[in-house]
Amino acid sequence: MRPEGTGSTFRCEATLERELHARGFGAVAGVDEVGRGALFGPVVAAAVVLSPDRPVRGLNDSKLLEAERRETLAPRIRERAVAWAIAAVDAATIDYMNIYQASRLAMRLAVGRLDPAPDFVLIDAVPLDVPLPQRSLIKGDRRCHAIAAASILAKVYRDQCMRVWDEVFPEYGLAEHKGYATPKHCRAIEEFGPTPLHRLSFEPVRARSRFPIDYNPQMELLETSGLGAA
Secondary structure, eight states: OOOBTTTOOOOOBSHHHHHHHHTTOOOEEEEEEEOTTOSBSOEEEEEEEOOTTSOOTTOOOGGGSOHHHHHHHHHHHHHHOSEEEEEEEOHHHHHHHOHHHHHHHHHHHHHHTOSSOOSEEEEESSOOOOSSOEEEETTGGGTBHHHHHHHHHHHHHHHHHHHHHHHHSGGGOHHHHTTOOOHHHHHHHHHHOOOTTBOTTSTTHHHHOSSOOOOOTTOOHHHHHOTTBO
16 A cells, blocks of 8 residues: 555654544654665664653754754654654675665564553654554655654764774764765775675675675565664
């Protein structure tokens, strides 16, 4: 089934959450991932159950917010949410099972870590293999407060990881481009080769790897096992 929202204009609000609460769902989680297109590091997902009694103003798709604004909103979300959780799937697992399945795995793990557990899940763009009623929304992080909150937590966490790894691999400029395929990053890969935390199945990393990956999109064993997730 195609996710809802194709061709629509979006306004980030809590309308969907309010509708679901009115239908009797008490804990509505929003789920999103970041880092899907990066060449380096994990894909990170967050799941958030917001409190209708403690709203967080200014929520929107993390990509539409300035970094300083995301850093301000993230602690407010964590402090006011009913529940929140983060999960990451590393580069080796991404190479093994493909980025789409790794992203879904990270989101599923994040949902599974929520305490209290949700009774409905709103997801950005893709369906999840979780035993819960759910709704998948195109551009959900621009339409739904809970998904936007999840996108902010995931983005802030992943950016913090990139700043840490920048100290380990200073030649690559990770703190600046967060592992994405900028010209600076691609030049560094060309000059220094990939690190152990680069995604070897992604171009241009694959082209410079001493141990190229024979990528097989059918290798999905880790999706169900959860191995390789942090």
